[in-house]
Every structure is written in C-alpha cells, then in structure tokens.
Amino acid sequence: MTVSISGPGEPITLDIAAPIASAQDLLPVRVPTTRRYLMCPPTYFTVEYAINPWMDPTRPTSTTLAVEQWTALRETYERLGHQVEVIEPVPGLPDMVFSANSGTVIDGRVLGSRFRAAQRSAEADHFRRWFLGAGYKSVVMPTAVNEAEGDFTWTGSLLLAGTGFRTDPHAHGEAQEVLGVPVVSLQLVDPRFYHLDVALFMLDDQSPTPLVAYYPEAFSPGSQQVLRRLFPDAVIANDADAVCLGLNAVSDGKHVVMPLEATNLAEQVARRGFEPVFVDISELRKSGGGPKCCTMELRG
Known part of the structure; x- marks a missing residue:
C-alpha cells in the first residue's frame, strides 16, 4: 500500500511494503485532538555562541530563512486546526524561538524554567510575565535547573523527565x-x-495506552529498560532519524509534524495509522532545534 504525506513542495508518497492481509492488519483509526501552543518568532535568531553540539558560531546563518521556516511551522499548526499563541521576541535572546524550553503546563498549572546556560537565563522571566499576563493563576519558577518541555514530556498520565546534560535531577x-x-x-x-525532546516524543497521549517514539541509544541502559517496560509497543527510531532531529516532532494524535529528512520514522508512524506532515527546519537545526523545540503546549 502507499501513503501520501503532506509537506513543503510536492506531496511525498511512501510505499509501505507489508500488505494488508486481514482485518487485524488494518491501520488503527487515529483521532486528532485540538491543541493550544505558545510560540516565539525567530526575529533575532542567529548562532552567536555554542551550548550544544549542533551550534557552530562560525557557520553562516540566515534570520530571514529561520523566520520563513518558523512561519511555515506556525501555519501548519493552524491549518491542522490548532490555536497558536505568540510571545514577543526580545533582542539579544536568539534562542527565545525555542519556547518549549521555558515552561511546562499541565491542567493549567505552570512550572517555569531555569536555564543552565547563562546566555539563555533571561528568557525565563519573559515567559513568566507572559503566563501572568495571559491569566494563569498558578505560575511557579523552579529552584533547580529545569529546561521545561525540553526535558519534560507529558504522556497523559505521567511526566517523563530527562536529565544528563541540562535539567538537574532535583528538578524532577x-x-x-x-x-x-x-x-x-x-x-x-x-x-x-542533550534534551529529552530530541530523543523521544509522544505519538498519542490521549489513548488508554500512550504511544511514544524514541531513539534507544540516547538513553542509559537502565532508562532503556524503563522505556521498554512503559512502552512495549513504541516506535523505535534509527540513527538517521535521530541525527536529523526527527524525534523533535509534534503529534496531535493523528498528524505528526516532523522534519522532512526523517523518512524512515515517517514510514513507521504511517504504518501505525498516523499522518506525517513534513516541515523544513534546516536553519533552526543549526541551533539544535526543530518543530517541538519551537512549540510549548498549553494544557488547560
């Protein structure tokens, strides 16, 4: 069978070799849920320092192209029926575009961020003030280093929390x-x-059995065992998926917004009944970011 995938430019068709032999082989019916996101335009995007292996200040960057790619991402969410809130960017904070790192929102409660890198520390208070201005009543700023949805992934029933490079384990x-x-x-x-959200993402956080995709080699042996226990039916990404930041994806339960290079991962999620939606994040990837990094989910 073939699956057509939307994305920039011409539609892409993936050939799924396994035939549908019986009713048991039919793709599951995936139902999207409307989401609300907070994003920040990359008006001042550049790479002027290095705080992760992706960043190289000697490599040319284009703010114009970053804005074009971010705009296409925002328009993709809106086309899929989601609501996008926008926080104003601040001069001198080129990584503020990666809004996922500045807050975790569950049931209307907000846990802000505390960045490990001094270059990003000022971002936290701008987001704190946005939450208060938007009417959130419970906004708590952390005492431990906490890079928010960069290292926190909500499964619908529990919070997966990464550590090792950025977020302090005490933040968990x-x-x-x-x-x-x-x-x-x-x-x-x-x-x-360096963040959980470039190694793992939720495909479905609404079903009784949550479904994730992840790259095992990003995790310690013990954490790999935990993931196998929690998610025995997970989609397993390969190295090619991981190094294009294919796992820095955003799913609404049906549509999976992901980097256009992650074709193997796209084939796998299509086999599970999801619809991959490709976006180009090549310029934003120069800072180690992708769709999810640019997208904070506002839950409740």
Missing part, C-alpha cells in the same frame, strides 16, 4: 510537587541528544 521532584503528577526520570547519555 520539584515538577512532581508543583504539577501534582507522577514523574519518571530518564538518563540521557549522548550529548547530541
């Missing part, structure tokens, strides 16, 4: 107390995948 306990949800810690071991 703080998140549990502030957000009132159970937390499972995961150890990251590959510096290329």
